[in-house]
Each structure stands twice: as C-alpha cells, then as structure tokens.
Amino acid sequence: QVQLQQWGAGLLKPSETLSLTCAVYNGSFSAYYCNWIRQPPGKGLEWIGDISQSGTTNYNPSLRSRVTISVDTSKNQFSLKLSSVTAADTAVYYCARGDVITGMGYWGQGTLVTVSS
Amino acid sequence: QTVVTQEPSLTVSPGGTVTLTCASSTGAVTSGYYANWFQQKPGQAPGALIYSTSNKHSWTPARFSGSLLGGKAALTLSGVQPEDEAEYYCLLYSGGAWVFGGGTTLTVL
Numbered sequence: 001q002v003q004l005q006q007w008g009a010g011l012l013k014p015s016e017t018l019s020l021t022c023a024v025y026n027g028s029f030s031a032y033y034c035n036w037i038r039q040p041p042g043k044g045l046e047w048i049g050d051i052s053q054s055g056t057t058n059y060n061p062s063l064r065s066r067v068t069i070s071v072d073t074s075k076n077q078f079s080l081k082l083s084s085v086t087a088a089d090t091a092v093y094y095c096a097r098g099d100v101i102t103g104m105g106y107w108g109q110g111t112l113v114t115v116s117s
Numbered sequence: 118q119t120v121v122t123q124e125p126s127l128t129v130s131p132g133g134t135v136t137l138t139c140a141s142s143t144g145a146v147t148s149g150y151y152a153n154w155f156q157q158k159p160g161q162a163p164g165a166l167i168y169s170t171s172n173k174h175s176w177t178p179a180r181f182s183g184s185l186l187g188g189k190a191a192l193t194l195s196g197v198q199p200e201d202e203a204e205y206y207c208l209l210y211s212g213g214a215w216v217f218g219g220g221t222t223l224t225v226l
Contacts, residue, residue, distance in 0.1 A: 035215070045155075045163065045206055047215040058213055061118055094162060100151040100210050103168020110162050 002027030006095045006108035008080075012115050018082040022095030022108050023075065033099035034078040036069060038091040039110075046091075050099070051078055085115045119143050119211040123218035128226055129197050137221045138189040139207030145188035146209065152190035153208040154183055156201075157220075163206060167192060199225050 008020035022034065036048040049059035051069045059067050068081040082089060093111050098104035120142040129135040139152060146152060152170045155163040165174050167183035170190060180196045190207055202225040207218040 037217075044220045045208075045217040047208070047217060050215070060214060098165075098168070100169065103151075103153050103165055103172065103174065104155075104208070105165045105168065105174050107162045107165070 002097065002106045004095050004097060004106055004108040006093075006111055008093075008111055008113070010111060010113055012085050012113065013117055014086050014115060015084055016115075018080070018085050018089065018093075018113055020080045020093055020095070020111055020113075021077055022079070023077045024097060024106075025076070027097070027106070030073065032097050032102060034069075034071065035096045035098065035104060036080045037094045037096055038089075039094070040088075040091045048080065048082075048093075085113075087115050089113070090115050119209070119214075119216045121207060121209050121216045121218040123205075123207055123221045125219070126222040126224065128224045129194070131197060131199055131225055133197050134193065134195045135197060135223065136186070137192045137194075137205055137207075137223070138186065139191070139209065139218050140189045141209055141211060143211060146185060146190045148185070150190065150209040150211060152183065152185075154181075154190075154192045155206045155208065157204045157206065194223075197225055201225055 003025045006022040030053045033050045035050040051057045066083045071078040095108040096104040097106045122140045154167040157163040171183040182193045205221045
C-alpha cells in the first residue's frame with residue numbers, strides 16, 4: 001500500500017520560509033509526478049505545484065515567485081519551500097502523488113502551518 | 118488563470134441519484150482536461166474517486182462515476198448512501214497547471 005508521510009514546521013512568523021518534506025513509501029517513486037496542495041481553514045483546495053522525478057517543475061502562477069519544489073530520488077522524498085510567508089499562507093498543506101495519467105490517488109496526512117507573529 | 122466552477126451545494130435523498138458538475142472558464146471541458154474528483158469529510162485529507170474524466174481508482178465504490186456532460190466534467194452518484202455526505206472537489210488540468218474547483222457540499226437528507 002502506497003503511503004505518503006509528510007513533516008515540517010507548523011508555526012512560522014511572517015516573512016519566514018515554509019519548509020515541508022514528503023516521503024513516499026511502498027510504491028514506485030520514479031514514474032510519477034509529486035504535488036503540493038494547500039487548504040486554508042474552512043476553505044477550498046489550492047494546487048501549489050508539482051515536480052517530476054527528473055526535476056521538471058510546474059507552479060501555480062499565483063505562487064510562482066515564492067515557491068520552490070525539489071526532489072531527492074535517493075530518499076524517495078520531495079520538498080516544498082514557500083518564502084516570505086504571511087497570515088494568508090496559513091493552511092493545511094498536503095503532498096500527493098500523481099499526474100494526468102494516474103490521477104492524484106495518494107495523499108499525505110496533511111500538515112497545518114500557521115503563520116502568526 | 119483558469120477558474121473552475123462547481124455547484125456550491127446540492128441535496129439528495131438516500132437511495133437517489135445526483136450529478137455534480139465542473140466547468141472551466143476557458144470553455145468546454147474535454148478529455149484533455151483530465152478531470153479528477155475528490156471526496157473530503159471534515160478533518161480528513163481528500164480521498165481520490167475519479168481520474169482522467171471517468172477512470173475509477175481501485176477503492177472507488179461502484180456507485181460513483183465520472184463523465185463529460187454538456188461541456189462540463191460530471192460526477193454522478195447513484196444509490197446515494199448517508200456516508201456520501203461530504204465536500205466534493207473537481208480538479209482540471211489546464212495550460213500546464215492544475216486548478217481545483219471551489220467544491221460542492223453534498224447533503225444527504
């Protein structure tokens with residue numbers, strides 16, 4: 001059974017950089033894109049971006065200037081960095097594996113990141 | 118940027134059938150938008166139901182089906198169960214990026 005486990009700091013101050021990592025267990029890592037998605041409290045889902053195993057990235061245009069997604073294939077892990085955070089970046093952040101061919105079938109458990117001074 | 122629109126809320130009776138739709142601001146939704154559908158219950162991560170318009174994951178109950186309907190992506194629930202009460206999100210691929218719809222709150226009453 002494919003599992004995604006994610007971790008990272010849950011409380012940040014404005015202007016700091018959000019950093020999360022997601023590991024993929026019990027499944028193929030090299031054949032899929034990996035995604036980051038977020039959900040502000042009480043609101044809908046927002047796609048942040050994705051990365052292929054070769055390192056090709058695609059980002060949400062509204063976040064592109066602040067987002068970096070990277071991959072470490074040796075550890076079956078991928079990471080998200082979001083710079084210059086504000087209260088508007090407070091959300092549950094999810095990682096998910098999948099792409100146009102396979103769909104986003106597998107998700108991490110979610111990490112609540114709160115930005116507060 | 119593409120805007121994806123879903124019905125804000127729908128109500129269905131147990132055992133009934135309901136169709137949720139997903140429209141794109143760029144025009145008719147086609148198979149090239151690779152529509153995905155997700156179910157989310159309070160306090161849980163979204164669970165994937167449908168990918169690439171109409172394909173089911175191995176865990177997707179048979180009563181859920183995906184299609185294209187009148188220029189939109191559609192999710193149909195047949196024989197609705199009380200446990201189907203949840204928020205449903207569609208996801209479309211457009212211009213090299215994924216875009217979520219705003220979600221539909223499905224009430225089973």
